[in-house]
Amino acid sequence: MSADIAMKKVAKDFRSDTITIPLPEMLDAARVCALGDSVFHEDPTTEKFEKKICELTGKSSALFCTSGTLSNQIGLRTHLHQPPHSILCDHRGHVYSAEAGGLATLSQAMVTPVVPSNDLYLTLEDVKRSVILGSDIHTAPTRVISLENSLSGVIFPIEEIKRISEWARENDIKMHLDGARLWNVTAALGCSLKDVCQYFDSVSLCMSKGMCASVGSVLVGDEDFITKAEWFRKQQGGGIRQSGVLTSQCLVAIDKVWPTMPKTHQQAKRLGLELLKLGYELLVPVETNMVWIDEQTINIEKFREECIKRGLKIFRGRLVLHYWTTDEAVNEIIEAAKACVGESPTGYNDIRPQYIRK
Ligand SMILES: Cc1ncc(COP(=O)(O)O)c(C=O)c1O
Numbered sequence: 001m002s003a004d005i006a007m008k009k010v011a012k013d014f015r016s017d018t019i020t021i022p023l024p025e026m027l028d029a030a031r032v033c034a035l036g037d038s039v040f041h042e043d044p045t046t047e048k049f050e051k052k053i054c055e056l057t058g059k060s061s062a063l064f065c066t067s068g069t070l071s072n073q074i075g076l077r078t079h080l081h082q083p084p085h086s087i088l089c090d091h092r093g094h095v096y097s098a099e100a101g102g103l104a105t106l107s108q109a110m111v112t113p114v115v116p117s118n119d120l121y122l123t124l125e126d127v128k129r130s131v132i133l134g135s136d137i138h139t140a141p142t143r144v145i146s147l148e149n150s151l152s153g154v155i156f157p158i159e160e161i162k163r164i165s166e167w168a169r170e171n172d173i174k175m176h177l178d179g180a181r182l183w184n185v186t187a188a189l190g191c192s193l194k195d196v197c198q199y200f201d202s203v204s205l206c207m208s209k210g211m212c213a214s215v216g217s218v219l220v221g222d223e224d225f226i227t228k229a230e231w232f233r234k235q236q237g238g239g240i241r242q243s244g245v246l247t248s249q250c251l252v253a254i255d256k257v258w259p260t261m262p263k264t265h266q267q268a269k270r271l272g273l274e275l276l277k278l279g280y281e282l283l284v285p286v287e288t289n290m291v292w293i294d295e296q297t298i299n300i301e302k303f304r305e306e307c308i309k310r311g312l313k314i315f316r317g318r319l320v321l322h323y324w325t326t327d328e329a330v331n332e333i334i335e336a337a338k339a340c341v342g343e344s345p346t347g348y349n350d351i352r353p354q355y356i357r358k
């Protein structure tokens with residue numbers, strides 16, 4: 001498939017930002033980048049990328065990983081030692097709901113999934129209500145609090161992160177952030193990655209979603225943490241060789257894609273507003289690149305049909321916008337929604353992305 005055809009296809013794909021394709025400049029960079037064996041730390045491009053990520057996040061070490069699942073799971077495993085232990089996270093959290101049970105197998109960890117009382121993000125009060133402290137032999141004490149930012153496209157307020165982080169540190173609990181879309185959050189807030197990462201012992205950032213690289217994520221933390229995480233990466237088969245063909249794309253993404261995210265967010269806000277004008281409701285506010293239609297206010301099957309007619313791809317009520325989304329595609333999905341006005345709603349809301357493929 002030619003690049004032009006690929007770009008036209010992805011422009012109309014609202015299923016996820018995982019479907020994004022590399023920019024031509026990324027593939028050009030991959031073709032000419034310096035290469036070496038990155039298991040021996042001899043791939044100059046990957047060393048350069050990891051150094052750049054350290055500068056941006058304020059962490060002393062970084063580790064390129066081939067997926068967000070890998071970076072999350074080895075990050076959480078690295079914080080853990082001898083079971084019984086548990087991880088506290090949002091009940092919708094990807095580390096818990098969509099990483100194939102990795103916490104149970106690789107980390108032998110129990111999970112405390114918490115429903116946020118505000119339906120948007122966890123508060124310190126939510127955490128305190130569910131955290132497991134002490135050493136009662138009936139329990140698996142909480143060793144890590146794992147947050148996600150953004151989650152369902154919603155920004156986790158930094159003030160609340162600060163409150164949770166300060167309390168966690170007082171109680172000797174580690175903080176991990178699944179920052180798969182932290183690029184979107186910082187672009188929306190106009191803040192730095194450091195501003196958010198400072199409250200966490202480890203952060204996983206995805207390069208293959210809104211950032212458009214074909215593969216990859218990166219885990220950051222202090223030197224001892226990343227040294228141990230690299231061990232688990234190797235154990236899980238993630239020690240790859242000339243990774244410069246991938247990290248060269250990631251370096252271009254930082255310069256060429258990250259700065260365009262406010263435009264994507266504006267497109268999402270416009271789409272959300274037009275849907276509200278048509279009488280539909282949204283499950284969460286549009287704060288970054290996701291629009292969640294409340295499926296109890298739309299005939300989701302009719303909507304899917306109208307999208308297919310227009311060559312648009314969706315799963316269900318979650319609509320995800322990205323670098324390749326065009327204004328024309330946004331106009332077309334609005335027209336598809338318009339064609340459903342008056343149809344009796346039939347949907348239900350499953351807010352876990354991996355279950356919205358039906
Ligand atoms: C919030 C979040 N974290 C982690 C991941 C995992 O990333 P990957 O698909 O690269 O394993 C995803 C989705 O892919 C995600 O949406």
Ligand SMILES: C[C@@H](O)[C@H](N)C(=O)O
Pocket residue numbers: 015016017018098353354
């Ligand atoms: C489905 C899930 O794994 C993916 N990260 C998405 O949000 O589309």
